[in-house]
Amino acid sequence: xxxxxxxxxxxxxxxxxxxxxxxxxxxxxxxxxxxxxxxxxxxxxxxxxxxxxxxxxxxxxxxxxxxxxxxxxxxxxx
Amino acid sequence: xxxxxxxxxxxxxxxxxxxxxxxxxxxxxxxxxxxxxxxxxxxxxxxxxxxxxxxxxxxxxxxxxxxxxxxxxxxxxxxxxxxxxxxxxxxxxxxxxxxxxxxxxxxxxxxxxxxxxxxxxxxxxxxxxxxxxxxxxxxxxxxxxxxxxxxxxxxxxxxxxxxxxxxxxxxxxxxxxxxxxxxxxxxxxxxxxxxx
Numbered sequence: 001x002x003x004x005x006x007x008x009x010x011x012x013x014x015x016x017x018x019x020x021x022x023x024x025x026x027x028x029x030x031x032x033x034x035x036x037x038x039x040x041x042x043x044x045x046x047x048x049x050x051x052x053x054x055x056x057x058x059x060x061x062x063x064x065x066x067x068x069x070x071x072x073x074x075x076x077x078x
Numbered sequence: 079x080x081x082x083x084x085x086x087x088x089x090x091x092x093x094x095x096x097x098x099x100x101x102x103x104x105x106x107x108x109x110x111x112x113x114x115x116x117x118x119x120x121x122x123x124x125x126x127x128x129x130x131x132x133x134x135x136x137x138x139x140x141x142x143x144x145x146x147x148x149x150x151x152x153x154x155x156x157x158x159x160x161x162x163x164x165x166x167x168x169x170x171x172x173x174x175x176x177x178x179x180x181x182x183x184x185x186x187x188x189x190x191x192x193x194x195x196x197x198x199x200x201x202x203x204x205x206x207x208x209x210x211x212x213x214x215x216x217x218x219x220x221x222x223x224x225x226x227x228x229x230x231x232x233x234x235x236x237x238x239x240x241x242x243x244x245x246x247x248x249x250x251x252x253x254x255x256x257x258x259x260x261x262x263x264x265x266x267x268x269x270x271x272x273x274x
Contacts (some may be wrong), residue, residue: 005239013234020228 087254088142093257095139096147100154102132114218118272138263145188146196146250152184157204160223187252195247198239203258205236 042050092188105112106121106128121128139147156177163173171179184193208215208222209232215222224232244251 002241002245006238006245009234009238009241013238016234017231020231071217 089146089250089253090140090257092142092147093150093254094261095135095142096150097258097261099132099135099139100151101261102128104158106132110240111218111220145192146254149184149188149192150182150254151198152188152193153200156197157179157200157217160201160204174179187260191246194249195243197243197248199243199254199258201249202240202243203235203262205232205239207262209233209236 039050084095102120102124105119109119109121113122124131136147136151139151159173159177159180161173163177165173167173167176169176181193181197184196205223205238208224209220209229212224216225227235
């Protein structure tokens with residue numbers, strides 16, 4: 001009985017750790033793609049770049065913090 | 079029946095004495111940190127003779143139940159090393175090497191099962207304590223196991239290690255748990271009274 005409970009708890013802990021690890025990776029990727037949209041949205045709302053307050057090279061800078069572009073499809077969608 | 083109750087009481091008292099010995103020794107080592115954090119410290123209250131009292135309590139604990147008290151002492155020494163696993167100690171051994179040596183000696187002299195029980199039991203106590211103190215230690219700038227592993231992971235690991243210790247030492251688990259809970263409860267009560 002006790003052995004079964006130990007095994008169940010071990011499985012729960014391992015499952016939690018695996019889930020957290022994968023969740024973190026996925027969360028970072030989603031956060032990165034969300035960050036571009038948020039930055040663009042704020043920049044359009046305010047009429048200037050919220051990162052540097054200038055118009056130069058902003059597209060490039062915002063895109064540089066985005067997710068790995070190899071994960072994009074042909075239509076540039078993530 | 080009476081013999082069982084007597085043995086239960088002996089283990090219970092042995093754990094209380096052993097816990098007092100470990101608490102005094104730990105307070106003696108952490109006197110400066112406790113002073114900065116404003117925590118109660120037994121060694122400060124006792125004075126220069128703190129380590130003598132610690133040895134006295136350990137001796138009393140060993141008289142009552144040798145294997146349980148000494149294995150718990152070795153276990154607490156090993157778990158204490160988890161904070162400084164890579165630090166070099168006066169023996170020229172690193173933390174994890176000392177931990178391994180103490181565990182091996184304990185297993186040879188007292189038995190593997192009782193050492194496994196003690197190590198996992200004390201790891202569980204340490205994890206629960208770190209989880210409870212997580213916020214206070216964060217404020218004091220200390221990084222305990224709950225911060226390193228994560229709060230939920232630390233709680234889950236604490237329950238798992240407690241179950242493993244129960245499995246390893248079925249015959250002594252209940253009195254050891256009761257004595258530890260009583261001692262820990264008294265310490266917490268003392269802390270609350272001091273901060274009130």
